[in-house]
Amino acid sequence: MDLMTILSTVVSTTLIYSAPLIFTSIGGSFSEHSGIVNVGLEGIMVIGAFSSIVFSLFMSKTFGWITPWIGLFVGGIIGTLFSLIHAVATINWRTDHIISGTVLNLMAPALGIYLTKLIFDGKGQTGFISQPLASSKIPFLSKIPIIGKIFFENTSIVAYIGILVSIFSWWLLKYTRFGLRLRSVGEHPEAADSVGISVYFYRYCGVLISGFLGGIGGAIMAESITLNFSGTTIAGQGFMSLAAMIFGKWNPIGAMGAAVFFGFAQSLAIIGKYIPIIAKIPNYWFTIAPYLITIIVLVAFVGKSQAPAADGSTFVKSK
Amino acid sequence: MKLGRKFSLIAVLMMVGIGLTACGSNQSKSGNKNNSSKSNISAALVTDVGGVDDKSFNQSGWEGLEKWGKKNGLKKGVNGYNYAQSNSDADFAPNINKLIQAKYKTIFGTGYKLVSAIKNAAKANPKTNFVIIDDVIKANNVASVTFKDNEAAFLAGVAAAETTKTKKVGFIGGQRGLVIDRFEAGYRQGVAAVDKSIKVDVKYADSFAKPDVGQALAKAMFNNDEDIIYQASGGTGSGVFSAAKNEIKKKKVWVIGVDRDQEDEGNYSGGNLTLTSTLKGVGTVVEKMATSVQKNKFPGGKVSTYGLKEKGVDLTKGHLNSDALKAVENYRKQIIDGKIKVVERPSQLK
Amino acid sequence: MRIKKVRLGGISVPLISIFLGLVVGAIIMLLSGFNPLINYLNLFSGALGTPNAIGEVFRSATPLILTALGFSIANSAGFFNVGLSGQALAGWLASVWFALAFPHLPGFILLPGSIIMGALAGAFWSGIAGFLRAYFGTSEVITTIMLNYISLYGTNAIVKGVLTSSDADSTPLVPIQARLRTPFLEKLTGNSTFHWGIVISFFMVFVIWWLMKKTTLGFEIRSVGMNEDAARYAGMSTKKTIISSMLLSGALAGLGGAMEGLGNFQNIFVNTSLPDIGFDGMSVSLLATGNPIGIIFSALLFGILKIGGLNISISSNTPSEIVNIVIASVIFFVGANYIIQYLISKMKISHKSAKLISNSTKGGHK
Structure with a gap:
């Protein structure tokens, strides 16, 4: 492979891997900024993947090429509904956040496969969608010499949308009234309550946004990578997103950066096998490398991550 | 206090369980009687x-x-x-x-x-x-x-070698193991049998359930000018197919399926990109074995091996062109006649 | 990220949770046209109907008790140990490796030696996360997730590259004197995989209960978990406490893995995914709200549902996933004990009981 090919391969494989994680980890940071720990991201992704695939299988004739995009939205909506369980449990019913999140993780794959078997005649896997979320070139940007070919040709558009979403989310959390209030209920709910901010409302917003983005994340995995739904469609990506969120210090841009970094590490492991000098190293080192690199980078450059002060707490409005 | 509480809880559970058990076992007994004559x-x-x-x-x-x-x-x-x-x-x-x-x-x-x-x-x-x-x-x-998965994989290698335009083909395995070894070895031997100059790029995802890694591996292979990938990687393979569906808009690529006819996986808006699939006749063997029990001829203690000869493994016609089909039939005959011996481990390749 | 101590208002809350979980499962089955009564009958007879089934229930509870204890210790110290499965796998590997390496040692050395190696390997694996957390402030959530994957792929590489002669996918069985399964137990339980590990699990429950309640270390772990700064001001070495709680947590997970290696499977093979006992152990611990004695019962309940659940796919067309839906619902209701107690108090008009409950929930959510 020549250098150009290597670079464009690194970029495109990085984005393939990161796209689902970007959305989900941004979602996680919304939830946690509002004070609700969300370890149920994995479960939310499963439900998002399941619902988007079911939608695509039944509706692709009606909607044609736009089906996968609507599918992402459907995944987000159903993800939001599913995260409502977490919201009600943690915000109103004072359930421990980790218990409730674990319930989502346990419930989602079981429910997803159960429903798949009901819908598809006892089959535990769906068929394949005919209109996948394909990669394509980004108009105008792909015309830029060199950079265009490396970054914007035959690439994952959703990943770029995810990057935009992360910037928007960062702005939303940092500079808007909504964002300030959402963060205030996660830092000091009693104080926020005393100045008349509805802690419950903003916490609901945080959790439901994480459900929406997590659902989209799962849907991306299904609509662009596996193209069907089965028990192995989502296998650990939710936890990787959780790690990306903490790695990025609860900042949406940071979370996105960490997700891209995970993808980059995976990509290096893949492209490394094409670089003659290191290609002789046994395969398992390449497989382990991304995880090892993550720990090293985390220890060497990132250091301590501080969660929002009231993250994981239950707020009870005093009467 | 707490101990006492939990104890009574488990006691209740056990009682419920035993009560239910009694009903359950009654049921199964009555069920057995009906058919005891046969x-x-x-x-x-x-x-x-x-x-x-x-x-x-x-x-x-x-x-x-x-x-x-x-x-x-x-x-x-x-x-x-x-x-x-x-x-x-x-x-x-x-x-x-x-x-x-x-x-x-x-x-x-x-x-x-x-x-x-x-x-x-x-x-x-x-x-x-x-x-x-x-x-x-x-x-x-x-x-x-x-x-003898390796025999079918050999034919897949022949098919790939006859079809490739770039003289580079890929193989993506799930986890290295005795079974997947047969696929890799057979495939490589098959490619080399047709044309020694064709490069076979072998990569493992180290997992049968990592479609994202599968897609990234396939993408790298396509970027490396490989135009056919044989996947033997379970769930990881679904990523190989989706990568090919992205690539096919730019250039002609193929995927070779594994274990069953993966024609369905290859459907895309412009046609089908599953070149062919190697088949493993687990179903046929299961059927055969069940029938042998019926006839009181169960081959207990024996090892039966199913290869091309026994029609235990096979290669689908898929979208192979006539030259490739001819070559496949030619090699199939040579393998069945024992003129070509297909190796089982990559380390046995010359 | 610590589970708060939940005071379960008497036996009623766990019982009601189990009942409600079964009701949720029943409703889902009814809605999808399956008969819940017959399925539950099959489930319970499949779990408790034969000595073999009961043996399997106890066998499946054995490692879960250990991994659940491991989760709850880390949790008491304020850590979210997501790495139980990786630690268990490390323990599984080490115990089998040791047993295979010294096949001529007598049983009274080889068996305890293998078990201890399993615990040490688990402790080493979680110790990395504990060390990084104590000295670099690195989030244990990230490191344990990453260490899980390293454990999975590393273990597979060692199984294939080192432990098997001809590059096979599984090792030979460990020597007879290192096995926890014995002919006696097999005879007793109709050839089940039940093994002596259950004694180790029960013993560790006692040890951990004693450690947490009666020793300074236990007190320090709980103090750090409640408020790290306060514990430091009180003169405790938080670094030491952090590391020792993670070491203990991993050692227990490693023991759980050793139970699989020396008991259930008696060998190690190339794993396609991380062992279930990690995340299941976490669920068991949550179900028991971290209480060591409660862990025994919730592990057994888990075993009953899982082993009994196998019968569902054999005896009916109902998807066996219904079992996990029930398990998730039960844990959900245990977690939502506040609302259950609130509803109970609504139903009782008595002032006294209402007051009691409001007190207990206040105490529970500080």
């Missing part, structure tokens, strides 16, 4: 975590058993044909025992992970027949079945 030929399959619709050998095995059962007028369930779904590797032994208790005459299992569970059960239940697929157990009531 000789018992019931058969069941223990799946691995993939389940009976894994689009791979579990599914193929189950389809074979269903076919056999329906042909003989049996029903799914006790005294007929059935499967037991394992949700983890720890479920194999209890599942086998549950099937034995339900009086199934023949029990099928696939893969090295089931070996020790079947070995144990076979020792303790000499009257039950067991079939282990893809591995070998030495016991009088166990029939072992192995497949």
Whole structure:
């Protein structure tokens, strides 16, 4: 492979891997900024993947090429509904956040496969969608010499949308009234309550946004990578997103950066096998490398991550 | 205090359990009586975590058993044909025992992970027949079945070599292991048999359930000018197909499917990109074994090997052009006649 | 990220949770046209109907008790140990490796030696996360997730490259004197995989209960978990406490893995995914709200549902996933004990009981 090919391969494989994680980890940071720990991201992704695939299988004739995009939205909506369980449990019913999140993780794959078997005649896997979320070139940007070919040709558009979403989310959390209030209920709910901010409302917003983005994340995995739904469609990506969120210090841009970094590490492991000098190293080192690199980078450059002060707490409005 | 509470809780649970058990066992007894006149030929399959619709050998095995059962007028369930779904590797032994208790005459299992569970059960239940697929157990009531996957993979290699335009082809495996070794070895030998100058790029995802890594690996291969990828990687393979669907808009690429006809996976808006698939006839073998029990000819203690000759493995016609088909038929004949010996391990390749 | 101590208002809450979980499962089955009564009958007879089934229930509870204890210790110290499965796998590997390496040692050395090696390997694996957390402030959530994957792929590489002669996919069985399964137990339980590990699990429950309640270390772990700064001001070495709680947590997970290696499977093979006992152990611990004695019962309940659940796919067309839906619902209701107690108090008009409950929930959510 020549250098150009290597670079464009690194970029495109990085984005393939990161796209689902970007959305989900941004979602996680919304939830946690509002004070609700969300370890149920994995479960939310499963439900998002399941619902988007079911939608695509039944509706692709009606909607044609736009089906996968609507599918992402459907995944987000159903993800939001599913995260409502977490919201009600943690915000109103004072359930421990980790218990409730674990319930989502346990419930989602079981429910997803159960429903798949009901819908598809006892089959535990769906068929394949005919209109996948394909990669394509980004108009105008792909015309830029060199950079265009490396970054914007035959690439994952959703990943770029995810990057935009992360910037928007960062702005939303940092500079808007909504964002300030959402963060205030996660830092000091009693104080926020005393100045008349509805802690419950903003916490609901945080959790439901994480459900929406997590659902989209799962849907991306299904609509662009596996193209069907089965028990192995989502296998650990939710936890990787959780790690990306903490790695990025609860900042949406940071979370996105960490997700891209995970993808980059995976990509290096893949492209490394094409670089003659290191290609002789046994395969398992390449497989382990991304995880090892993550720990090293985390220890060497990132250091301590501080969660929002009231993250994981239950707020009870005093009467 | 707490201890006392929990104790009474478990006591209640146990009582409920025992109460229910009594009903349960009554039921199964009355169920057995109805069919006691007929000789018992019931058969069941223990799946691995993939389940009976894994689009791979579990599914193929189950389809074979269903076919056999329906042909003989049996029903799914006790005294007929059935499967037991394992949700983890720890479920194999209890599942086998549950099937034995339900009086199934023949029990099928696939893969090295089931070996020790079947070995144990076979020792303790000499009257039950067991079939282990893809591995070998030495016991009088166990029939072992192995497949010459390498022969089908050889033909896949021939097909790839005859079809490639770039003189570079790829192979993506799940986890390295004795079974996947056969696929890799056969494929490489097949490619080399046609044209030694064609490069075979072999990569492993180290997992059967990492479609994202599969897609990234395939993408790298396509960028490296490889135009055909043979995937033997289970769930990881779905990423290989989706990568090909992205690539096909730019240039002609193919994927070769594994274990069953993966034509469905290859459908895209402009046609189909599954060049061909290697087939592994787990279903046919399961059907054959169940029938042999019926005829009192169960090959217990024997190892049967199914290759191209026995029609245990095969290659689909797929979208091969006529030259490639001709070459495949030519090599198939040579393998069946024993003129070409296909190796089983990559290390045995010259 | 610490589970708060939940005071379960008497036996009623766990019982009601189990009942409600079964009701949720029943409703789902009814809605999808399956008969819940017959399925539950099959489930319970499949779990408790034969000596073999009961043996399997106890066998499946054995490692879960240990991994659940491991989760709850880390949790008491304020850590979210997501790495139980990786630690268990490390323990599984080490115990089998040791047993295979010294096949001629007598049983009274080889068996305890293998078990201890399993615990040490688990402790080493979680110790990395504990060390990084104590000295670099690195989030244990990230490191344990990453260490899980390293454990999975590393273990597979060692199984294939080192432990098997001809590059096979599974090792030979460990020597007879290192096995926890014995012919006696097999005879007793109708050839089940039940093994002596259950004694170790029960013993560790006692040890951990004693450690947490009666020793300074236990007190320090709980103090750090409640408020790290306060514990430091009180003169405790928080670094030491952090590391020792993670070491203990991993050692227990490693023991759980050793139970699989020396008991259930008696060997190690190339794993396609991380062992279930990690995440299941976490669920068991949450179900028991971290209480060591409660862990025994919730592990057994887990075993009953899982082993009994196998019967569902054999005896009916109902998807066996219903079992996990029930398990998730039960844990959900245990977690939502506040609302259950609130509803109970609504139903009782008595002032006294209402007051009691409001007190207990206040105490529970500080």
